[in-house]
Each structure stands twice: as structure tokens, then as C-alpha cells.
Amino acid sequence: MRVSELVEESGVPLATIKYYLREGLLPPGTAMTATQAEYGEQHLHRLRVIRALTGAAGLPVQQAKAVLALIDSPDGDLFDALGQAVAALPPYAVRDPHDDYPRARAVIHRLGQVYDPRYAGVAQLEHALMAAEQAGLPISDARIDAYGRHLHAMAEFDLAQMPTSAPLDGAEAGAPASAAIEYAVIGTALYEPVILALRRLAHQDVAAGLLDVD
Amino acid sequence: MRVSELVEESGVPLATIKYYLREGLLPPGTAMTATQAEYGEQHLHRLRVIRALTGAAGLPVQQAKAVLALIDSPDGDLFDALGQAVAALPPYAVRDPHDDYPRARAVIHRLGQVYDPRYAGVAQLEHALMAAEQAGLPISDARIDAYGRHLHAMAEFDLAQMPTSAPLDGAEAGAPASAAIEYAVIGTALYEPVILALRRLAHQDVAAGLLDVD
DSSP: OOHHHHHHHHOOOHHHHHHHHHHTSSOOOEESSSSOEEOOHHHHHHHHHHHIIIIISOOOHHHHHHHHHHHHSOOSSHHHHHHHHHHTSSOOOOOOTTOOOHHHHHHHHHHTOOOOTTSHHHHHHHHHHHHHHHTTOOOOHHHHHHHHHHHHHHHHHHHHTOOOSOOTTOOOTTHHHHHHHHHHHHHHHHHHHHHHHHHHHHHHHHHHHHHTOO | OOHHHHHHHHOOOHHHHHHHHHHTSSOOOEESSSSOEEOOHHHHHHHHHHHIIIIISOOOHHHHHHHHHHHHSOOSSHHHHHHHHHHTSSOOOOOOTTOOOHHHHHHHHHHTOOOOTTSHHHHHHHHHHHHHHHTTOOOOHHHHHHHHHHHHHHHHHHHHTOOOSOOTTOOOTTHHHHHHHHHHHHHHHHHHHHHHHHHHHHHHHHHHHHHTOO
16 A cells, blocks of 8 residues: 555554654555555554554653564563563663562562563562552552452463464564564553553442442 | 651651641641641651652642542542542543543443443543554453453452541541542552552463463
8 A cells, every 4th residue: 555545544644654664663665666665554553553652551752662673573582572572661660680679579479470580560569569568558468369369360361362373564583472572562551551440440330339329 | 746756757858748738738736836746647647648649649749639638528429539539540531521432331331330421430441442442452342351350359359448437537527438538549549550560470470381481
């Protein structure tokens, strides 16, 4: 398709598409003449991914570019690549090499989960637990157990849906890993807001039941 | 206790405490002499609440003040007051009076939940669902069912812990409602980051299992 059709199909303005091309977020189309290029499904797909990263996840364009680079050329094994890609999304917990995250480690051990101590999620959990403690409302073991059980079940659902086939972009080596990383990043960016909204609405439903409002 | 002890006990610097007193977030102590006031447990407690709102929830001071006003003087019945207080926390979904949130309503009906259509959580869910749709990854019914079931169970746990006794601040009329609203607001501000971190770590654990990393 021509760039005008790409604009129409994607809903992304021409100036924005040109900007993404210039910045290297969107790969160039196939040159047909000196002034015309042909775009395909992989460009439409990539535009949706960019939109998810810069829109829902709120990433600055340069940060989105870094995440796209991880999707295109996964670094290390899939486990590391998944961790790195998701760690590129906010919130950014400051990692302190002298902190061994005692609160987070205690919680993860309690839940009996496998984890990489360098993973950003560990620092993120430590900060969240510390904030609750400082507010005088430390998270109880009962709450950790309840949350942990349900979130693990949700994660099992998520991973069961992880694509293992090659992504639209082609069949180069590492393509299955690319699709998995893309799914993990996009799923984190797009589904976290859905989860928080659903949780607040679930509270309203439970409160209505307790208070007999209907 | 004297203000110096309040500083020590709370860990909040004197200048910050004076600022909160001036802005009316912290009620004045009992005047003992022209230059000395006596502070109590309720001041310590209030400082923790302020810290949760301005720290973990990231609210500007004036917004935190508005939430504290809702805690102190609940408006309407408990169901409305809970909704209003939680809606004062980010993210702020823009509510459009001409939008009837078709995606959010469909999802809430699917889950069979009671809800107030004016509640900010509805607009929040609509935006999150629309972002996923625009990224070409609409949320499937299977995902809604899985997330909805587990988040409802977590909400039941949360509400079962909701305090029904009077808060530390005293026994004025409406005090039980104040404690409940405070719990809802603080719980939302402090527990949402814990939930997101636990979810990312649960993904890592499930991925490790799938990939046989250990």
C-alpha cells in the first residue's frame, strides 16, 4: 500500500509516520520510484506497537525505540530478553547496587517463586512494600498470599496466550522470541491499566453487596 | 508530644510539618503555651496518610488536601463517598458527558457487576479498553473472564479487611465511614503498585517454568 493508505488504515497522521521513519522506529517501505514506497502489513503492525508504547505505556519516542530494538534483536535468552523488555516500561524503580531488597526477597520467597534478583520488578516491589511500611500500613502475609495466588493464576493465563509462532515481520532467526517479547511488552503496557480499572470496579461491586446498595 | 518528637517519630522534617499545618492538611496541636503545642497519635497517623497520598500515590499537596477533606467529612452515603475518594487518585480519565462508555459497560455487564455509571473507574476502563483496541490487541472475553474473576476475589479480600470501627482521629459522627474511606484511598494508593510489581514477578516465575530456567 502507499503511504496515504497506511495513514488511512492506521489512523496515524502522515507527519507522525514520517517522523517514525526518520527516527528509525518504522522500517522504510520498498522503494517503487524515486518518490514512492510500498508499505505492507508489517508496517501497520509496527505502527500499532508504537502506538501502544507511546500512547498507553506513555513512553517517550526514544525509549519506545529502545524497546523496539529489543523486540527486533532479542539479547540473550528468552528469559533475559523478556525481563529486559518489560523493565524498559515505567515505573522506573531506582536500582541501588548496595540494596539487596530484603522486603521483596522475603515476599518472593514466601510465594516460592523463581526470580532474577537483577530484574527491575524486584526493585519495584521493594519500593512499593517500603512505601506501605512507611505509611504505617505494611502489607500483611495474608494479603501477600491472597494477591500472590490470584496474580500468579492471571500470569498463567497470560503466558498460555503467548505467541510461539513467527511475528508478522518475517521469519528471520529469533522471530519466535520477537513475537513473545512483543506480546510481553504490549501486554504489560495495555493490560496493566485494564487490571487497575477492573480492580477498582470490583471494589465497587463488592462494596455494593456489603452495603446492600442496588 | 512536642513537635520535635513528632518529627522524630514520623520521620517527616520540621519544615514539611509546618507546611502541612499552614496548608491545613494537618490539624493544629493543642496550644500549651504561646509558643508550644502538644501533638498526639492522631497527628502521627495523619502524617502517615499524607505521606501515602503525596508519596506512593504521587498526589500534589492540594489534591491530597481534597482527599483528606473527603475522609474527614464523607459526602453522601458510604458507597458514594468511597467512589469519590478513590476517583480523586490518578489516573485521571477524562469524563465526557456525551460518552456512554460502551466498551466498559459491555465488560461490566459481562462480569455481572453492580456499578455506578458516573464512577471514574468506568471512564478509566473505557480508555484502557480503547487503547488496547487501537493497538490492534483488543481484550478477549476469555481474558476479561480470567482477570475479572481473580480481581473480584482480591477485592473481596480487601473489603473483608475494611475497618468498621472508629479511626484514631476520634469518635465524631461518621467516624466509621471516615475509617473506611481512608482505608479505601490508602489501600488503592499503596496496594496498586504492589499488585503491578507482583504481577510482573509472577510472569517471570511462570516464564521460568515454561522455559525450564532454574
